[in-house]
Amino acid sequence: MSQRELESQGRTRLCDFIRENQPHILAEWEQEVRACASPQGLSRPRLLDHLPEMLDKVAALVETIHTGEHETLDQLPERHALERLEVGYDLEQVAHEYALLRACVLRRYEAHAEQVGVGELAVMLREVRCFNQMFDEAVSAAVSCYARTRERTLVALDRLSEAALGTEDLDTFLPRLLRIILECTGSVDAVTLLLREGDMLWERAAVGIAEGAACGFHLKVGEGFAGLIASERRPLEVRSAATDPLVKSPTLRARGTRALYGVPLLHEDEVIGVAHMGSLTAFEFSNEDKLLFRTMVSRATGLIVQAQLATRERQAREESERVLARIRAQEVRTARLQEVTDALSRVLTTDEAARVVVEKTVRALGAAGGSMGLLSPDGRYFEMRVNTDYPEEVTRHWVRFPADAPVMFSQAVRTRAPVLYETREAFLADYPQWAEDPAMQHYNAFATLPLLVEGRALGALGLSFHERHTFSKEERDYLLVLAGQCAQALERGRLYDAEQQARAESQLALARLNLLMNTAPVGLGFWDTEMRYVRLSERLAEMNGLPVAEHLGRRVREVLPELAPTLEPLFRRVLETGQSLVDMEVTGETPSTPGVLHHWLVSYYPIRDVDGTNLGIGGVVVEITERKRAEEELRRAAEFRERFLGIVSHDLRNPLNAILLSANALIRAEGIPERQMKSIQRITTSAERMSRMIADLLDFTRGRLGGGIPVTPRPTHLSPLCRHVVDELEAGHPGRQLRLKAKGELQGEWDPDRLAQALGNLGANALDYSPEDTPVEFVLQQEEEEVRIDVHNQGPPIPPELLPHVFEPFRRGSEESTRQPSSGLGLGLYISQQIVQAHGGTLTVRSTDTEGTTFTVRLPRKSTPSRGSG
Template sequence: MVNHDTVGVQAEHFRLGTFIRAHRTRILEDWEASVRRLPCTQGLSRPRLMDHLPDLLERIANVVDKVHTGGHGSLERMPEVHALERLDSGYDLDAVAEEYALLRACILQRYGEYVEAHGDSSMAVAMREVVSFNRTFDEAVSAAVSRYTRARERTLVALDRISEAALGAEELDAFLPRLLRVMLETTEAVDSVTLMLREGELLKVRASVGLEHGGAHDFSERVGEGFCGVIAAEQRPFELRSAATDPRVRDEALRARGTHALYGVPLMYGGEVIGVAHMGSRTAVEFSNEDKLLFRAMVSRATILIIQAWLSAREHAARAEAEERKQQLQLIIEQSSDAIIMADAQGVMRVFNTAAEQLHGFGFKEVPPSEWSGTYGLLTLDERPMKFEEVCLYRALQNEVVTEDRWKVRRLDGSVRTLIGTAAPLWRPDGSLAGAVLNARDETERLDREREQTETLALLDSLLATAPVGLAFLDPSLRFVRTNEALAEINGLSVDAHRGRTVEEVFGERAEWLVPLLRHVLETGEVYRGDEFSGCIAREPGALRHWVGDYFPVRARDGRMLGVGCVVVDVTERTLQEERLRQTAEFRERFLGVVSHDLRNPLNAILLSANGLLRTEGLPATHTKLARRIVTSAERMVRMIGELLDFTRGRLGGGIPIQPRPSNLRLLCNQVLEELESSHPGRELRLTAEGQFQGEWDPDRLAQLLGNLGKNALDYSPLGSSVDFSLHDEGEAVRVEVHNGGPPIPLDLLPNIFEPFRRAVSGDAHSTSGLGLGLFIVEQIAQAHGGTIGVHSTSDAGTCFTLRLPRKTHEAPPGASGASS
């Protein structure tokens, strides 16, 4: 009797589904050994190769079991992860199909061996199982191929659109927004895409779509920190399901939008992270594997485009820099003040800049080496025509570096210029000779200046040696550079003893007053004149001598301060003569003062006696006439003596003394005019005044001043003309003008009109008497009051003296002038 339970158990052991589950590990080992022989699997890790297969085998086993349990099984809902993983790894369709074929072969081979080993008569069942298995497996292959094809087509379309978006734009900022827009439009659930590029240890947003109004362009994140920073540090994709609340998301634009799903991918180039791209969704909490695979593919293509843009930008920059350097070199060559000439390896001239053309007197033209000397008029320093092998440019072509070579050039106009220059060979990167370059400058002017300076120094040394005055030149540190014999004798040292020594070393303590003076000249550039000093010289130790020193800055042609020049003049004779003249003048003026003072007593006696005779009754008319003449003459002598006394006070006494007190200038002028009218009958004197004329003055001295001005105006004006006095109120001061008509004061007398003993004699003026001290006394009285006096005289306007007085005058102390000049 057959035990149906035993048979049932044995039949179950032979079921293909059960076999697959029981032998899954051996099947996968066989499959891995077979599939590893395919080239496309060499770079895959074991997890990426195997992780999806256990689930696939389980699903296949479940479908095959339907033969026994009934119903219809299908792989329609099988995850597409296998096909997507293979597409992401670079498989083509044939490679994917080959994998499935190998897997089927491994299962059937292992199953056949199992059935044969255990023996089973139920082959019909086994065959039905095999048929079901094959159909199921074909369905799995078809589903995988379909998903692979759909994903591949979608990826290719997206990559084409990305390439089109970058077409024609080489700058990142021009095409990155378009790339991101393609990424956003390609995936339905995506509503924001952001690209961050790495700058050092920071990731900075370079482009973003969907977050334009959230300030995303200002966001940055450090590598290793935050969502994008972690992706960059770990160099792998990363996904979040609730980005708006996840603390790893620091971008406020993403949080504010309420982003749920967020998927980020690193941009890799050469094993380094160059940036991070992420896509976000406010509607989905998770992206599909196909969407993530597509995003990785698009990011990979975008990475390539970014690198190409960078390389293109670098290439453009390098070209622009090379072109700029070329232009700069051309400008340097063309604008150089030195003559620059270049020849190729065959010696033919190729570059001949403007300075070279100006130096030679003709423009550039290609000239073979054999014509160099004749064409360019090259001469040796002794003006002998140069031989071909002597030309420094030819020598440079022979691999010789020529430095500081000198020669001459005879220009087309016949002039000869002296040149100094260097020449060197030019080598290509491969070591071959490219030519030679000559750099030369015109030294003619410099040599002429050196010769001129040498001659000037010779003349200066000759001048220093023969000059009768002391001369010296000191550098900015106040060391003697040059000194002549005259100054050396004054200082008591030889010329050689001065050279290189400082002022302190030459003069010792006497330098205390001189050093600050010399430094002031150096710092300000001002000339200091007239400093007088005294002393004795070595050859005349007992004789006191006097000198005057002038100190002036010495500058180069370009304005640089070279030092200080000193001129010391012996003024001993002039000083002695001035002293003798001063003593003579003082003696004369004191003599005049003494004589003037002592003459007053006999004159007063004469006046008293003459006035007494005039009052005597019964005096004969003849005697009365004589007495009046004595009185008139004596009064004139009194005035003259008074003027002499005032003159003496002005010269020797420090000015005319005054005694200010409250006075009214208008009343004072009226009194003076009345006195002048009484002494000049028939002459008209007029006074105009508007304003207030009260002040503090010496009324007697002001009356003397106004009287002198009035008498002067009467004496130097026609007899029938009038004299006008006008007073003007100027606030803190008053102005007095005395005007008369008639011929003007001669121009040569005007500058010295107020000097003593001056009289403006005119052919049309009537005779006057006096010493010529009136206007001198007028000026002294005005100055004593702190005022000024001036005169203006023309043939049309006549002569006008203008007096300005401050209203308040301070009384001068004894012996002081009380005025400022």
């Protein structure tokens, strides 16, 4: 029957009645429901929930008996049951709500039927039967969903409670909670929890596909999916998290997450975080899963708050314990520091201070070993003073090492700051070259402290630990104080060592001075500024003829009254001028040998302090009495010998001249056989040689006893003079080649005879000491106010050891260096030098393998006549 037919009879169809009277039905239902205790706290929207929509669905289902169409309730009963479950309804209350709703509808429709009439009864009964059937299905679905969800919820909550037992660590507790949520919800692949810190949400735990992938992910409240949930304080769902711009998590986007559902963690109306679950397969979660997720997150929120409170309580307790431990550790460190201070106050030397500090520091910090290296005086090396508890194979290479070596000691001294490594890995990051060192395997933490005194580095203190070691601020402060005390103790020890060393060196120097003074073959003495004896050697006391004790503290005048007039002026001169007097001869008598004349060679010098203050006089005295006597005897003997040679040479000239005259007369005579003529010529040659030797002896005697060889200068041109000398040499040495080169102005005032004698001697010497096939060269040239004569030959060089002595009298070259036996006395070069010096000139020689031998004469153009006698 159609609606029009029913209306013509006065009755409205049940489906239309429900639609038309829905507000009245719900108002009546609300009134009856609120009479019960359960929903008193629910708002009207929350109380009505899905009922208006359900009544529309029921009306549509009843209408199908007229239209023949197919309709369902679309899980509305399940959703309603889940909502009631979430607000705390039990199953009886949920069923009671449905019963009341059915009663309200039927009661109103019954009143309508009585008013307008039943009409066609069969149709009405079918409508009512369909209505009851739909309500029965709704109740059944709601009850089933409620029971199933409640069971899952109770199991999940029990698991959450069990997971929370016995743990307070959030980093351990949160993954457990999320793992249970993941396991209790269907089609969920990831669960993530973000906790709030101020205006930021930080990811604290994730399980499933997001586990460990986005460590450190965070965002602001109000930003992104989780931030929006936190700011709006309500659940939020997206169907495609991988592409939705609201989702900021790189992990969720990268893993292709589809459905994403998130809820805020509310505690006392405050958002403490956000939890969301994601699926890789589903685009949305079931209402049952979302309700279960919300319920579990709500329970987890309370557990998280409890865990946070427990964590804070534990942290506060631990902090209190740490503070108490620090106080106790500080007390222990203070006691040990006092112990170190007391120990350091009793040590004197640097080594003692170093040993005390290293041993006490190792004990105070529980280190495996300690060492101390001090810088060498020049700052270039570390010298290891103390090593404790280190194996021998570690320490034997570190007795002394460069200050710039790649080690912590160098770094601490360079930076003037502690160098601390709490782990071996941190140490090797800065010092990778030690990674292969076997000793590294024994240690896992290191500390090195610079030892500073007024900004100056003395060295460094090093510590090693077997285990990793965290250096707290208190421990760092303790180390700095300890290093400061150590440095002060080392400085005191250094000063003590320096004082002891200085004292030892002073005593050693005094002992050495006494030994030197008493073993020296000369007399040594020291006098103060008042000319009093301060110290003197045994030898000087012997020279003075008095014991050492009778000198000390007494003035020179009191000890040596006869010599005081000579010595005191010398002492005053040294004191007043500050200059030394060296090798001065003093003659006088001593108290022990009056009347006996002694000779001394004395040297006096000023003695000054480091600041220049004049402390007195030092002196060296050598007695030369015997040497003077020997020198006088030698002088007399030499003078006698030379006078004898002069006399003999002079007296031999007369008979020698007679021999030469007679021989020359015989040579000019006629009728003398050739054989006798050769004998006469030999006589003549030998007599001439003797004449030259006598002339050399006379010249030598004049040079040694007469004040030098006399010369009589007159205007002379050097070129023809030298040509005459060369001609004579060529006549006496037939077959030898002599060259003469002259250039420049060669006019001057010289004694031509003596000059020719000197040049002849030089030429003859060059011929004698050069090979026959080599030339001898005479080179004449002007040099400003002088003229220069070079006589050069290419013979073997004069040995270097003989060069300084070639002009000494009676000196001859070696037989190997001359081509023929020498015919002279070894006076030629001596006489040549004397002649050149008599003209005011110089004669020098140079001789090498490559250049040969060259004698060089330099003559002033004008000579002063010699005052020597002929």
